[in-house]
Amino acid sequence: MVTSNNSALLLVDIQNDFCTGGSLAVPGSGEIMPVVNAAITDAQDKRWPIIASRDWHPVDHCSFNHRGGPWPVHCVQDTHGAAFHPEMDLPATAIRVSKGTAFETDAYSAFDGTQLEQFLSRRGIKHLQVMGLALDVCVRATVQDALKLGFDVELLAAGTRAVDADQADDVLNQLEEAGATVLR
Ligand code: VGL
Ligand code: ZN
Secondary structure (H helix, E strand, O other): OOOOOOEEEEEEOOEHHHOOOOOOOOOOHHHHHHHHHHHHHHHHHOOOOEEEEEEOEOOOOOOEHHHOOOEOOOOEOOOHHHOEOOOOOOOOOOEEEEEOOOOOOOOOOOOOOOOHHHHHHHOOOOEEEEEEEOHHHHHHHHHHHHHHOOOEEEEEEEEEEOOOHHHHHHHHHHHHHOOOEEEO
16 A cells, blocks of 8 residues: 555656647546546645656657658657646645657666666655556556656546557556556
């Protein structure tokens, strides 16, 4: 359980392009906003650090369809699509983590190439409460890395949605088997 004060809230890629109207809209993403905002309020009450990762690609990123990649153009640096969703009440003090910034390499996990692990270690953080988008892509990769790195992970099912909604239950079960605590 995530109860101690060496905890942080990790919000994965809650950005316009992954929400309704975005280029890679995750079905049901709007439904997570009240859950996310409640978690932010809770974290502030408990004085947990709040960390928000963002997919932050250069133009012509290797993951884009026109370069032979699997995804439509999304989350291009400094565009509207890359901005955090306006319904998310992200405090100014939240720590921003940008990933996927290299031209020729994609990064799904918030730990990949960001030194997030070093930041968390320096702060003595051992427990992570995780939610965000998308469950079957960047949330999964982030939780898998966090577990491998030895963090306790609590994943809020109501605070996440999958690109492929049919996969959601399988992914949650997988992550549970890998050691995450999934709150359904
Ligand atoms: C993501 C697809 C491509 C995500 C990022 O944040 O889940 N999905 N890039
Ligand atoms: Zn991406």
